[in-house]
Amino acid sequence: MATREKGSADQPTERRTTRKRAARASERAAQKQASDVARRNRELDKVTVKLIQETATEVRSEIHRGKKPDLFFPIRSLGNVSYSQKRGYFEIGKQKKTRTLTVNTVRNFAQTLRMMGLSKNLVESNDFATKRDAYYQSKNWEEAKFDEQPESDTVMDDIEAMFSVQGVSREQLRFLPDESYNGAVAGQLVVLDPDRETGEVEHIDCTRFGSGAYSIPSSVEQISFETEARFILAIETGGVFQRLQSHKFWRTASCILVSMGGVPARACRRFIRKLSDDCKLPVYAFVDCDPYGISNIYRTLKVGSGNAAHLSQFFCVPQARYLGVTPSDIRDYDLPTHPLQDVDVKRAKDALKNDPFFKTHKPWQKAIEDLLRMGVRAEQQALAKWGLNYVIEEYLPRKLAEPEKFLP
Amino acid sequence: MATREKGSADQPTERRTTRKRAARASERAAQKQASDVARRNRELDKVTVKLIQETATEVRSEIHRGKKPDLFFPIRSLGNVSYSQKRGYFEIGKQKKTRTLTVNTVRNFAQTLRMMGLSKNLVESNDFATKRDAYYQSKNWEEAKFDEQPESDTVMDDIEAMFSVQGVSREQLRFLPDESYNGAVAGQLVVLDPDRETGEVEHIDCTRFGSGAYSIPSSVEQISFETEARFILAIETGGVFQRLQSHKFWRTASCILVSMGGVPARACRRFIRKLSDDCKLPVYAFVDCDPYGISNIYRTLKVGSGNAAHLSQFFCVPQARYLGVTPSDIRDYDLPTHPLQDVDVKRAKDALKNDPFFKTHKPWQKAIEDLLRMGVRAEQQALAKWGLNYVIEEYLPRKLAEPEKFLP
Numbered sequence: 157m158a159t160r161e162k163g164s165a166d167q168p169t170e171r172r173t174t175r176k177r178a179a180r181a182s183e184r185a186a187q188k189q190a191s192d193v194a195r196r197n198r199e200l201d202k203v204t205v206k207l208i209q210e211t212a213t214e215v216r217s218e219i220h221r222g223k224k225p226d227l228f229f230p231i232r233s234l235g236n237v238s239y240s241q242k243r244g245y246f247e248i249g250k251q252k253k254t255r256t257l258t259v260n261t262v263r264n265f266a267q268t269l270r271m272m273g274l275s276k277n278l279v280e281s282n283d284f285a286t287k288r289d290a291y292y293q294s295k296n297w298e299e300a301k302f303d304e305q306p307e308s309d310t311v312m313d314d315i316e317a318m319f320s321v322q323g324v325s326r327e328q329l330r331f332l333p334d335e336s337y338n339g340a341v342a343g344q345l346v347v348l349d350p351d352r353e354t355g356e357v358e359h360i361d362c363t364r365f366g367s368g369a370y371s372i373p374s375s376v377e378q379i380s381f382e383t384e385a386r387f388i389l390a391i392e393t394g395g396v397f398q399r400l401q402s403h404k405f406w407r408t409a410s411c412i413l414v415s416m417g418g419v420p421a422r423a424c425r426r427f428i429r430k431l432s433d434d435c436k437l438p439v440y441a442f443v444d445c446d447p448y449g450i451s452n453i454y455r456t457l458k459v460g461s462g463n464a465a466h467l468s469q470f471f472c473v474p475q476a477r478y479l480g481v482t483p484s485d486i487r488d489y490d491l492p493t494h495p496l497q498d499v500d501v502k503r504a505k506d507a508l509k510n511d512p513f514f515k516t517h518k519p520w521q522k523a524i525e526d527l528l529r530m531g532v533r534a535e536q537q538a539l540a541k542w543g544l545n546y547v548i549e550e551y552l553p554r555k556l557a558e559p560e561k562f563l564p
Numbered sequence: 565m566a567t568r569e570k571g572s573a574d575q576p577t578e579r580r581t582t583r584k585r586a587a588r589a590s591e592r593a594a595q596k597q598a599s600d601v602a603r604r605n606r607e608l609d610k611v612t613v614k615l616i617q618e619t620a621t622e623v624r625s626e627i628h629r630g631k632k633p634d635l636f637f638p639i640r641s642l643g644n645v646s647y648s649q650k651r652g653y654f655e656i657g658k659q660k661k662t663r664t665l666t667v668n669t670v671r672n673f674a675q676t677l678r679m680m681g682l683s684k685n686l687v688e689s690n691d692f693a694t695k696r697d698a699y700y701q702s703k704n705w706e707e708a709k710f711d712e713q714p715e716s717d718t719v720m721d722d723i724e725a726m727f728s729v730q731g732v733s734r735e736q737l738r739f740l741p742d743e744s745y746n747g748a749v750a751g752q753l754v755v756l757d758p759d760r761e762t763g764e765v766e767h768i769d770c771t772r773f774g775s776g777a778y779s780i781p782s783s784v785e786q787i788s789f790e791t792e793a794r795f796i797l798a799i800e801t802g803g804v805f806q807r808l809q810s811h812k813f814w815r816t817a818s819c820i821l822v823s824m825g826g827v828p829a830r831a832c833r834r835f836i837r838k839l840s841d842d843c844k845l846p847v848y849a850f851v852d853c854d855p856y857g858i859s860n861i862y863r864t865l866k867v868g869s870g871n872a873a874h875l876s877q878f879f880c881v882p883q884a885r886y887l888g889v890t891p892s893d894i895r896d897y898d899l900p901t902h903p904l905q906d907v908d909v910k911r912a913k914d915a916l917k918n919d920p921f922f923k924t925h926k927p928w929q930k931a932i933e934d935l936l937r938m939g940v941r942a943e944q945q946a947l948a949k950w951g952l953n954y955v956i957e958e959y960l961p962r963k964l965a966e967p968e969k970f971l972p
Contacts, residue, residue: 284810285952286803292948295900336802336825337745340779349774352810358774366757366766366787371748371779374806379774394744395694398782402692402760417744492703540700544693 189380190350190357197377201279204328207319208276212269227255227268229314230321230466237465239512244474246460246512248317264311266300271311278330282352284375286334287312317466325470327426332374339424340369340397340415343406344385345431350378362412367402369415376427383435386410390428390476392418392443392453396536396547405548409556419453425471428457432475439473440562445481446533447503450524451511454478459513478563479555483526486534489551492541493532504528517564597788598758598765605785609687612736615727616684620677635663635676637722638729638874645873647920652882654868654920656725672719674708679719686738690760692783694742695720725874733878735834740782747832748777748805748823751814752793758786770820775810777823784835791843794818798836798884800826800851800861804944804955813956817964827861833879836865840883847881848970853889854941855911858932859919862886867921886971887963891934894942897959900949901940912936925972
């Protein structure tokens with residue numbers, strides 16, 4: 157009797173204590189991870205502010221010495237981009253343009269310095285500005301105000317490119333895109349996001365969004381991750397994402413689903429890159445089999461885009477591999493197709509002829525030539541011909557059994 | 565000593581018990597709410613299946629009687645739309661087109677019946693199909709397959725319009741849009757979403773997403789809400805949403821933020837409508853002050869769109885009011901502007917002349933005429949001229965103090 161009482165009283169307590177201890181340990185680990193990220197970011201903030209100050213100080217000294225100060229910006233164009241398979245992304249080349257302070261350039265020069273000053277203020281107040289915010293902020297810069305947003309966008313891009321050479325990203329400068337959609341996430345992932353003011357860490361469990369999902373914020377520099385997933389599946393269309401999410405494909409496949417919504421926004425690419433880097437997870441892309449899906453969506457995700465190569469080192473996902481839909485899937489799965497339009501053919505031929513990424517990878521050249529020979533394209537939802545959930549029950553499991561066959 | 569021990573041992577237990585009891589009560593309330601929604605949806609499912617069966621049975625009986633069966637569809641065009649201030653949304657009129665089964669129409673007639681059959685299967689298996697899914701499904705319908713997606717979209721729209729007259733929405737037919745972005749949510753709201761298979765209810769707390777947000781799913785029929793917020797703020801741009809979310813404006817203002825990302829997708833509008841109806845919350849729209857923000861984004865949110873009037877009864881938000889940016893804000897806040905383009909002027913004049921909504925509301929006519937006289941437009945981020953967080957610290961609090969002044 158005594159034993160039984162003891163058992164029924166103590167065992168639950170013990171179990172509770174063990175559970176509590178485990179929860180506390182996990183909480184401590186999460187807090188530590190978040191504070192490591194916060195410390196690293198504070199160090200990066202110092203570097204950023206220091207670089208801004210040094211650049212500005214140099215300009216001032218030149219002026220005091222009676223000289224005309226210069227600023228140097230990498231040229232942002234496809235002609236100044238290189239791709240090395242080893243690095244895995246588009247790199248900006250060594251060509252630079254020089255902006256010297258003269259009577260003609262004084263306004264633009266002043267604007268550049270004001271924009272750098274805005275960045276410094278943002279870092280110091282832990283705030284951010286979108287491109288549009290920055291344009292309107294300038295309306296209070298008197299003579300240095302911008303007349304149109306494209307002007308301020310160019311100055312911002314130049315500053316980003318200038319500092320990117322020293323390893324500082326746009327996010328560290330606290331400049332964010334204006335995009336509304338940065339992608340959605342569901343699956344076996346906990347996002348750790350510390351509060352801007354208190355530092356208290358939110359645990360965002362991406363298995364707990366019902367039929368909805370986690371919407372990626374404009375900047376992901378402060379977040380870290382906990383996951384036991386096996387891979388990340390980056391999906392082109394909202395329709396396929398919603399199907400996989402509603403049927404909890406992430407549970408059976410032990411993975412993380414990311415909805416890119418077409419060409420992935422920068423924050424979406426940065427999120428996938430950070431998640432893959434931090435948690436050593438492979439990234440598989442699942443997009444339409446057409447020149448747009450291959451050479452715009454997948455290529456941008458993996459190696460970056462030509463006219464923003466200064467951002468690629470931070471934003472692209474060199475470890476991404478192409479799961480499908482492949483040209484040979486069209487045959488193997490007898491998919492309904494549409495004929496290639498002129499614009500598709502042009503895009504495919506451009507990729508073969510001019511794109512350093514496709515020129516480097518033989519299997520891609522073969523695949524694109526194959527597609528051009530067939531003269532057709534297929535959407536990822538074409539698999540629905542065989543049943544709405546064929547993609548979940550047949551296609552993805554078969555594909556995922558042989559990741560070594562994915563295109564590079 | 566005994567008292568102290570009793571105190572320190574029992575009080576926490578009591579408190580724990582009270583807390584547990586409160587948690588259990590809240591959990592029971594949530595479960596009840598979710599199961600009420602589930603029961604209502606099961607009843608709607610029965611109605612939907614019955615309507616499909618009756619329509620199909622009628623067709624069969626006609627054929628057996630040796631007659632040519634007819635199907636009647638409301639005409640989906642601006643000419644067959646009316647707006648009554650009392651109902652508060654665009655209503656589809658009484659004009660109908662008849663599709664009679666003949667040698668010429670047999671394929672389209674068969675496709676319509678197959679599409680209705682697909683809907684019945686989806687309701688019965690608790691699954692869904694996007695427009696694109698449905699198109700590809702048809703590839704296995706032999707003679708009844710569609711050659712191009714626009715054909716299947718039209719048949720689907722016709723079926724939606726036909727059943728909408730009997731109060732059945734597209735979501736009840738289990739047809740979903742293909743859109744990737746259905747809006748994002750942050751703030752004082754718990755979304756209750758029961759699992760598709762187990763019925764277990766997820767509590768999605770929209771105050772706990774750090775700098776991220778809740779991404780609205782393609783269909784929101786199954787969800788319900790818990791909230792103590794005072795209003796819903798529907799925001800046009802991702803930039804402003806991210807600012808309000810990062811600075812937790814929803815906490816100080818006690819509200820729910822919804823990012824529409826331009827013209828709100830159907831699921832986004834349905835979400836706002838359901839939330840506002842279920843929780844009796846006012847909806848305030850915060851968009852750019854230009855003819856597009858006013859007559860496309862706000863008008864679509866509030867009363868629906870002309871060519872999908874059969875959906876308005878489910879999707880529009882007649883209770884929405886226009887917080888800003890108003891033409892008079894441009895003067896009152898001395899905002900930076902852009903000149904109106906020809907397309908803006910045309911859109912504004914069209915609204916005044918042809919749009920039943922604007923023709924009904926005098927204050928809107930005045931506001932649009934005012935804007936045309938000024939000849940300029942202003943973006944919501946123009947407020948950043950006065951400081952990046954002016955929108956949070958000054959503009960919104962001032963506006964929200966006088967909601968009776970909002971445009972209708």
